[in-house]
Amino acid sequence: MTDAIALDIDGREVKISHPEKVFFAKRGETKLDLVRYYQAVAEPLLRTLRGRPLLMERYPEGASGKSWFQKRVPKTTPSWVTTTVVATPNGTTSDALVAADLAHIIWAVNLGCLGFHVWPVRAENQEITDELRIDLDPSPGVVFSQVQEAATLTRELLGELGIESKLKTTGSRGLHIYAGLEPEWDGYQVRAAAVALARELERRHPTLITAQWWKEERGARVFVDFNQNAPHKTVFGAWCVRPRVGAQVSTPIHWDDLATVEPDELTIATVPAHLAERGDPWAGARPQSIEPLLEWSRRDLANGLMDAPWPPVYPKQPNEPPRVAPSRAKKA
Structure with a gap:
């Protein structure tokens, strides 16, 4: 297995370690295949993600391996990586990755990120949900x-x-x-x-x-x-690949494709061609x-x-009903 390769991602050198590591067992797609997928959909991907904080879902051994959610970027993060301070519902803060450009996405993929969960805010103005x-x-x-x-x-x-x-x-x-x-x-x-x-x-x-x-x-x-x-x-991002063995993609589709869409068939193997044929359904919104x-x-x-x-992780809110399932409330 190749130890590492260096890719030029829009003028930024990003190293990919073990590019031949299988990430998706169903068809044998590798870490490098995932990188190539994100390169193929870079324009619509960044149209939806650019400037937003990301929660990373990491699977270093691929979709069949162990995983964890990572809000904070690692301490070894390169100096060029853009981050922003985000808060959890209880007020805990962390330095989150920002989708500044494709190099940031590919850098995260190299860490085994098989899921990008996206904030509905821009890093520069987190008071506004857009x-x-x-x-x-x-x-x-x-x-x-x-x-x-x-x-x-x-x-x-x-x-x-x-x-x-x-x-x-x-x-x-x-x-x-x-x-x-x-x-x-x-x-x-x-x-x-x-x-x-x-x-x-x-x-x-x-x-x-x-x-x-x-x-x-x-x-x-x-x-x-x-x-x-x-x-x-956060919500799973558009054009982002799910940590499933079939490498399914959370794919924007045209409304007139709704009746015939087969979600399991939208994968890293099929979505680039689908995009080339049908265009970006979200363009111009x-x-x-x-x-x-x-x-x-x-x-x-x-x-x-x-x-x-x-949700239970949030502080009690004004005018909120009792936070207990009806069946338990009746027993009480």
Whole structure:
């Protein structure tokens, strides 16, 4: 096995150790194959990631090996690597990698990073959240055709409010719907907009879609995970490769491809050609306003609805209901 090679990544020398190491067992793709994939999709990748902090999911021995999440860059990080201080929900800070350019992505790949989880903020202005991220999460018993239907209904509802949305696969069983935002709102406001959207979708389509945070209340429905918009929350990045043996990619797709998409077939072996043929579905998107969703949020609160539950790692929030599953609350 070759010890290391040096690559010129946009004028920056980045060393790749053990480039022939197999990262994805299904077809035998290597660390160098992963590097070549990111080079092939560099333009749309950086259009979505550039300037954002990244949480790294590291698999030094490949997708079949041990892993861990890494918020802080290693102490041996080269001086040219851009970082920024980010905070966790409890206030702990860390120096996170910033997607400054492709060299930063390739440097992380060399560390065995098989997953980039992306903040919805720019490193230079972390008070502003500039993406609404709707995570359509299939509960047990839900098939992908139901997720596809939920995505279509979500797009239609956002369209009623004049909000244009973008679509991507998650690289697994769900779908993500994004809207780039005008630089007007913080993470608390964006989460409130997501809660309002989830609740309205459940009202209109109660047998298919749920906004219920507690799993015991979801049934076999598609869950709209509003808490993916909680401040400091990261979501798996567009064009990024999942740590699965098949090297599946979280792939932006055109809305008219939704009915026929097969997420497991979107891999590092197929996505570059798909991009070359279909282009970047997210190119040219304009910033949106979430004021219509915030108006729904204010309406719900005025009608007596409390805030939706927050994840357990967050401090208790104003107007939040008891943070306990309904079945446990009844027993108590």
